[in-house]
Amino acid sequence: MIIERLSREHRNIETLLAVLERELEIFDRGGHPDYEVIRAIISYFELYPEMYHHPQEELVFAKLELRDPAAAAKVGNLTLEHQKGTQRLRRVAQAIDSVLADREMLRQNVDTIVRDFIENERRHITMEERYFFPAALTALKPVDWAEIALASTNHEDPLFSEAAEETFDALRARILQMEQESEAGRR
Numbered sequence: 001m002i003i004e005r006l007s008r009e010h011r012n013i014e015t016l017l018a019v020l021e022r023e024l025e026i027f028d029r030g031g032h033p034d035y036e037v038i039r040a041i042i043s044y045f046e047l048y049p050e051m052y053h054h055p056q057e058e059l060v061f062a063k064l065e066l067r068d069p070a071a072a073a074k075v076g077n078l079t080l081e082h083q084k085g086t087q088r089l090r091r092v093a094q095a096i097d098s099v100l101a102d103r104e105m106l107r108q109n110v111d112t113i114v115r116d117f118i119e120n121e122r123r124h125i126t127m128e129e130r131y132f133f134p135a136a137l138t139a140l141k142p143v144d145w146a147e148i149a150l151a152s153t154n155h156e157d158p159l160f161s162e163a164a165e166e167t168f169d170a171l172r173a174r175i176l177q178m179e180q181e182s183e184a185g186r187r
């Protein structure tokens, strides 16, 4: 089921946001966060939500706009929200690059940028689960879901293939493993 899958992906995203937040707290205390973990999380966000999760949600949203425009209006401009998320992610990547390149950057600014990303992602997920997913489940017809499934499991497109999904699973698993190792090393 598409919505179940998107919700499951939200749980994965939340896990990575929690890891990122923990690393940020270490940074805020003036400690040494694991930049490899942070970079891997940024890479994950650049890949998975950008290339798979968001496009799939936008397919669902396009159907919702047709079936129930009022409900879609309540959700707002999903594509624009996703684009803003992309911009926030880009700022995070730039801030971390600056830190790693030893460029002058106030710790406070890095904290603000990363925290802004984390908080907005969480807010966005909450909004989707509260308004968007229930509305889609109510309004979309079986034929809509069938069309979305067809559009997103086109095996000619490497981004939407099962192999691509396994790559993302592997990357996420690697991040969590790195985090565990990093945590063990800090003890």
Ligand SMILES: [Fe+2]
Pocket (backbone or CB within 6 Å): 010, 053, 057, 125, 128
């Ligand atoms: Fe989402």
